[in-house]
Amino acid sequence: DVKVTQSSRYLVKRTGEKVFLECVQDMDHENMFWYRQDPGLGLRLIYFSYDVKMKEKGDIPEGYSVSREKKERFSLILESASTNQTSMYLCASSSGREAPEQFFGPGTRLTVL
Amino acid sequence: RKEVEQDPGPFNVPEGATVAFNCTYSNSASQSFFWYRQDCRKEPKLLMSVYSSGNEDGRFTAQLNRASQYISLLIRDSKLSDSATYLCVVNGNDYKLSFGAGTTVTVRA
Numbered sequence: 001d002v003k004v005t006q007s008s009r010y011l012v013k014r015t016g017e018k019v020f021l022e023c024v025q026d027m028d029h030e031n032m033f034w035y036r037q038d039p040g041l042g043l044r045l046i047y048f049s050y051d052v053k054m055k056e057k058g059d060i061p062e063g064y065s066v067s068r069e070k071k072e073r074f075s076l077i078l079e080s081a082s083t084n085q086t087s088m089y090l091c092a093s094s095s096g097r098e099a100p101e102q103f104f105g106p107g108t109r110l111t112v113l
Numbered sequence: 114r115k116e117v118e119q120d121p122g123p124f125n126v127p128e129g130a131t132v133a134f135n136c137t138y139s140n141s142a143s144q145s146f147f148w149y150r151q152d153c154r155k156e157p158k159l160l161m162s163v164y165s166s167g168n169e170d171g172r173f174t175a176q177l178n179r180a181s182q183y184i185s186l187l188i189r190d191s192k193l194s195d196s197a198t199y200l201c202v203v204n205g206n207d208y209k210l211s212f213g214a215g216t217t218v219t220v221r222a
Contacts, residue, residue: 031208
């Protein structure tokens with residue numbers, strides 16, 4: 001059974017703070033993804049990684065960066081949090097092109113005050 | 114135009130009813146298709162893959178129409194526990210998935 005874990009379920013930060021969201025998967029998956037989900041907008045891809053130290057911008061990368069130093073761990077960084085980054089953040093992983101279905105972590109609900 | 118479009122609903126049905134809904138996708142080169150289920154304030158979970166010939170998993174039936182570029186999901190004998198948002202998901206020939214915004218189904222007693 002695939003397990004994707006995220007470091008926090010709920011997080012409250014202040015405007016301008018640096019925020020780290022951590023994601024770990026235990027299935028040796030090649031690909032990892034960060035999404036945000038907002039009401040009426042669905043899931044939007046922020047960044048993804050198809051290998052260690054590799055990263056690709058998704059649809060809405062502005063204001064975010066990522067780090068993948070180890071295969072199992074993918075971090076999302078908000079360099080200077082802003083109120084419009086209040087959202088649900090979801091991490092996912094998949095094994096590769098032959099099996100593109102993604103498995104999600106429980107999500108982090110981030111509130112920026 | 115969005116890559117994946119769904120009727121947001123809500124579809125409000127009594128227990129035991131059959132409910133069906135579609136989604137359309139814009140990329141004719143799409144290779145793989147899925148339905149995910151998402152409960153309120155939870156993460157999306159894979160419900161089923163959708164194959165060209167159509168496939169069934171218990172009370173759930175998925176169909177793919179490549180010519181018209183739509184995917185359907187049918188739920189028979191609805192249960193209260195089927196109340197959720199159903200996400201239509203499409204994959205091109207790369208690592209990424211395109212998600213629809215979801216169709217909300219509410220099953221009432």
